[in-house]
Amino acid sequence: MDKLEGLVERKGLVDREFHNIRELLELLMTEQATTKKQIRMRPSLGWAPPTDVYHTETEFVVTMDIAGMDLKDISVFTDGKIVTIRGVREEITPRCKKQFHTMEIRVGPFQRHIEIPVAVDNQSVHTNYSNGFLEVRLKRKFETPDKRKIDVE
Numbered sequence: 001m002d003k004l005e006g007l008v009e010r011k012g013l014v015d016r017e018f019h020n021i022r023e024l025l026e027l028l029m030t031e032q033a034t035t036k037k038q039i040r041m042r043p044s045l046g047w048a049p050p051t052d053v054y055h056t057e058t059e060f061v062v063t064m065d066i067a068g069m070d071l072k073d074i075s076v077f078t079d080g081k082i083v084t085i086r087g088v089r090e091e092i093t094p095r096c097k098k099q100f101h102t103m104e105i106r107v108g109p110f111q112r113h114i115e116i117p118v119a120v121d122n123q124s125v126h127t128n129y130s131n132g133f134l135e136v137r138l139k140r141k142f143e144t145p146d147k148r149k150i151d152v153e
Contacts, residue, residue, distance in 0.1 A: 020108035024108070048110065048112060049110055049112065051065070051114070052064075055117070057140075058139065058140055059138065059140060060116055060120050060137070061138075062135070063134070064085060064135075066129075066134055067133075068089060068105075069087060069129075071129055073087045073090070074129065076125070076127055076136055078122050078136075080120055080122035082113050082115055083138075084111065084112070084114075085114070085134065086109070089107045118140055119141040119142070120138040120139065121139045122138065124139035125137070
């Protein structure tokens with residue numbers, strides 16, 4: 001029975017490492033792409049931190065649950081149309097022989113692209129990482145159309 005348990009444990013670790021390698025490959029391919037389109041593998045291959053996205057009268061807000069991360073392992077980018085958040089959550093369990101009973105905490109690289117459905121000032125980005133939550137805030141931009149008189153000919 002010990003041999004069977006050992007095989008099951010090793011298979012779980014191999015599956016997890018393969019999953020992490022595929023996620024890293026996706027990130028590397030996206031960074032090296034020469035086109036403007038993102039290269040994406042099937043979404044099920046990467047882990048996606050739980051994320052809330054909303055806007056108020058004055059702001060566009062993204063809140064992401066990424067507990068246990070170091071600030072140096074988190075990157076946030078925006079062009080005013082998309083917010084990209086990427087990072088790598090390191091393994092938190094000690095490196096030793098262990099037998100898992102449950103494995104639900106996702107580790108390894110992740111990347112999320114969040115479309116911004118409202119006009120924002122991409123120079124007004126404010127981020128905060130506290131209590132395991134990353135918050136990204138952008139001020140909404142309200143452009144008033146220029147009114148002008150048009151002569152009828």
